[in-house]
Amino acid sequence: MGSTADTSQPGRGGSIPAYRYSAALAATIEQRWQDHWDQNHTFEAPNTAGPIADVAAVAGREKLFILDMFPYPSGAGLHVGHPLGYIATDVFGRYKRMTGKNVLHSIGYDSFGLPAEQHAIVTGIHPRINTESNIANMRRQLRRLGLAHDQRRSVSTTDESYYRWTQWIFLQIFNSWYDEKLKKARHINELEKEFADSKRNLPLGHASKKWAQLSRLEQRKVLDEYRLVYLANAPVNWCPGLGTILANEEVTAEGRSDIGNYPVFKRNMRQWTMRITAYADRLLDDLERLDWPESIKLMQRNWIGRSTGARVKFKSSAGEIEVFTTRPDTLFGATFMVLSPEHPLVDALTTPTQKSAVEKYRESARKLNDAERQNDDRKKTGVDTGATATNPVSGEQIPVWIADYVLMGYGTGAIMAVPSGDERDFEFARAYNLPIVAIQMPPDEWFASNKIAPTTDCSLWPSAYVGEGVYINSS
Structure with missing residues (x-):
């Protein structure tokens, strides 16, 4: 065999190749x-x-x-x-x-x-x-x-050259409103002109007046009700130690900030809010065109939160309590109401005898994040405010409770509880001995599967009935 050149170097521990990839x-x-x-x-x-x-x-x-x-x-x-x-x-x-x-x-x-x-x-x-x-x-x-x-x-x-466009985008949204008929955003000046020319009716509370009869402050408040961004009280994660509001992802399971480990509290504060729901249909339709993982799409669908239903107002001593329901046909079965602990009417609704219990409960609710509050496996808790509200279809006086499973940031922060047709409401009613009225007669198969005889006595039911059935007690 022929000889080869020496390609090594002297070094610690022996020779090292001259062209080793170091x-x-x-x-x-x-x-x-x-x-x-x-x-x-x-x-x-x-x-x-x-x-x-x-x-x-x-x-x-x-x-x-x-x-x-x-x-x-x-x-x-x-x-x-x-x-x-x-x-x-x-x-x-x-x-x-x-x-x-x-x-x-x-x-x-x-x-x-x-x-x-x-x-x-x-x-x-x-x-x-x-x-x-x-x-x-x-x-x-x-x-x-x-x-x-x-x-x-x-x-x-x-960079000023960057964030100036963020500010510009905000102003475009602030100065726009969503036209339901045309299904698109329009400049707020166009809405004001329609009011001024009597081409559009003023909202409730001003319906008897002309646009020119309103003060400039009143006109501004009317327009603010239509803008795509607006100020509203909303429950937030307030961190005094950081002097700012935190996203849920920035709060630990122990109720402290990821940064600095400061305590975080739930507070109602004035926040800029966007009318995302005005675009719900378009957002959801376009979401289907994206080649994204289904888990991400589901997260987006839940965030968009499209719901079809009706707003219903229950009269109370503290004013009207508004709820949004996808099942207005079940109103006769609403036997109590549940408000979020952060609901603005809680203080006015709470009777003197219940004040201490309500405050104690609200304080405990502040220590929980939204995921913990809505965990289906967690035992449902709540406190009676001592107040009642009027069921608008039956005329019955129904008790008003607060419970942490109702979130102020979802819907109106208040629900009408129909325990015979909703499992969560059923569990809550059973836990606190609240009335349950059947509004649908389940089929015989449902009773057979639960090993009980057909009955409208909900105290004998093992759970709520959430299927189709003949309406009863609804007139």
Whole structure:
């Protein structure tokens, strides 16, 4: 056999191959190519028009846009979890470039908000200085990973050139209302003109007046009832230690903040709210066109929350209690009402003898998050306010309770309880010895499966009946 050249180097523990792929060699190769990509604008995606256009380069090429989730520049740099998603999108983007697509792969920095503010408090450095320093380091790290981002497109949410458009979008929504007949949004000025020209009736409370007879404050309040964004009292997770409101995901199971471990309390506060339900049909229809996992679609459907039903008002000593029901046909079976502990009428409804019990219960409800309150496996609890309301169809006086399974942020924050036809209401009525009136006669098969004789005496029923049946006690 022929001789071979010596390709080893002397070193600790014996000879080391001269061209071994070491970390130092890897770094040299990687940085050389990263410099090459920068110098040759390899990952810069040209537009079809405008100052960064290259018509010849994009001619006949299909566009593909990839936007990575913005990291929070609230730490000195990226953590090990960031590359997990970024490398996956980078692989996908590079593959699509190889198939001829004009790929725009971009990223930005979510530099506004609580994480950046808290980091500034902890370090004692002004948030702008801190944030810009952290962003610079993250840019270095992302480049060092060799990711194929078009850095010209990178933005920070604290850039005035970025958030001015967020403000602009908000103003467009604020100055719009949803026309049910045309099924689209229109400028609020068009609504005001319709009121002024008597082409549209004023809402209840002003129906006897002309638009010009209302004060400017009254006119503004009327228009505010139609705007796509409006101020309303809503239950929120208030964290005094952080001085802000937290999303449910930012609150631990122990009722404390993820950041700082401060106590979090449920409070009713004035919040900007969007009339998402006005677009419910369109949102749900378009959702079906998306190639998303079914679990994600279900989450979106629940968030959109389309419901078809009626609003019903029950008179009480504290004023009208409004509920939304998908089953107005079951009104005769409403034998009690349940309000959210945060409902604005609770204080006025509660009798002096029940005040202490109600306050104690409300305090315990504040310590639970929404998921815990709506857990079907959890025992239902509640407290009687001592007040009654009038069933609008039967004229019966029915008791008004509060219970933590009713959420202020869902519907009107009040429900009419029909225990014979709703399992949750049935359990609650059984637990607190509240009346249950049958409004549907279950079929014989239902009684047979439950091993009881047919009867309208709900005290003998093992559960609520939620199927089809002949209506009874409904007149």
